[in-house]
Amino acid sequence: MKNTRQRAAILRVLDESAEPLSAEEVHSRLHGEEPSLALSTVYRNLERFCSENLLHRDTFGDGVVRYSPARRHGHYLICTGCDARVRIDGCPLAALEEGLERDTGFSIESHSLTLYGKCPRCMEREKHPEKSGEK
Amino acid sequence: MKNTRQRAAILRVLDESAEPLSAEEVHSRLHGEEPSLALSTVYRNLERFCSENLLHRDTFGDGVVRYSPARRHGHYLICTGCDARVRIDGCPLAALEEGLERDTGFSIESHSLTLYGKCPRCMEREKHPEKSGEK
DNA sequence: CTTCTTGCAAATAATTTGCACTCCA
DNA sequence: TGGAGTGCAAATTATTTGCAAGAAG
Numbered sequence: 001m002k003n004t005r006q007r008a009a010i011l012r013v014l015d016e017s018a019e020p021l022s023a024e025e026v027h028s029r030l031h032g033e034e035p036s037l038a039l040s041t042v043y044r045n046l047e048r049f050c051s052e053n054l055l056h057r058d059t060f061g062d063g064v065v066r067y068s069p070a071r072r073h074g075h076y077l078i079c080t081g082c083d084a085r086v087r088i089d090g091c092p093l094a095a096l097e098e099g100l101e102r103d104t105g106f107s108i109e110s111h112s113l114t115l116y117g118k119c120p121r122c123m124e125r126e127k128h129p130e131k132s133g134e135k
Numbered sequence: 136m137k138n139t140r141q142r143a144a145i146l147r148v149l150d151e152s153a154e155p156l157s158a159e160e161v162h163s164r165l166h167g168e169e170p171s172l173a174l175s176t177v178y179r180n181l182e183r184f185c186s187e188n189l190l191h192r193d194t195f196g197d198g199v200v201r202y203s204p205a206r207r208h209g210h211y212l213i214c215t216g217c218d219a220r221v222r223i224d225g226c227p228l229a230a231l232e233e234g235l236e237r238d239t240g241f242s243i244e245s246h247s248l249t250l251y252g253k254c255p256r257c258m259e260r261e262k263h264p265e266k267s268g269e270k
Numbered sequence: 271c272t273t274c275t276t277g278c279a280a281a282t283a284a285t286t287t288g289c290a291c292t293c294c295a
Numbered sequence: 296t297g298g299a300g301t302g303c304a305a306a307t308t309a310t311t312t313g314c315a316a317g318a319a320g
Contacts, residue, residue: 100212106214106253117244
């Protein structure tokens, strides 16, 4: 894989971001530094990096694919009321993966886990009998 | 929520399917029975059912959203070589969820877990020094 | 050099929306 | 009936592809 300015920039943006980013987001964050970077270049490289296992793909329930450095992959708890995202530390799947490799013969490379629920604030809002005119 | 012929059909197709289905797939499976059913109606109702927690949304890494009955939700192990999907029985997240509710104050409603790896056949294929002309 | 990459524009795919008409409750 | 729900077509959004020109090894 050749080392191009564009590739370095794409990886750097993802490294610097605390959150997974979509192709659009990567592209727009690089607009200052690489004004002529094509969106299609971003897409192509993000996918390339995924298949080299440099990046990890995340889709938070919606159809938008987001990417993050494979090393720093994490899990999120997402509020179904306000879309707030809370990062979850640690991940208890090592044991599950081991068992699965034994049972299925697969060699497991990665996983993606996302939880959904209502944040405290949205729970409150739901309880109150529709004060303001929502719905 | 009103009870329409279309809604019943959409839910039934999903109940009868062993696998999560995309909007397109639901629509095409109903083409015989409901020839005039609009794809947009399918989309609208799938989303509606999700927000009523009748359905569960799954996106297997690609950008396509798939739906399955909330009661029968499951997890999958997907081969990154040939896209084969293996359903995983059981799910060890109850303990994690409990801990998270305590820590974050969220009320957890659902989760989505997908694992990726190479199936035995694709592992073989990778090992052999590119017999046939696959780049 | 020569092959892998990029940029651009055009093509696809996936999903959403506006609106007039229909059909449950 | 009256409003929620539907169908259709058009609009968006997300992503992919073809190809000529550019840069890395």
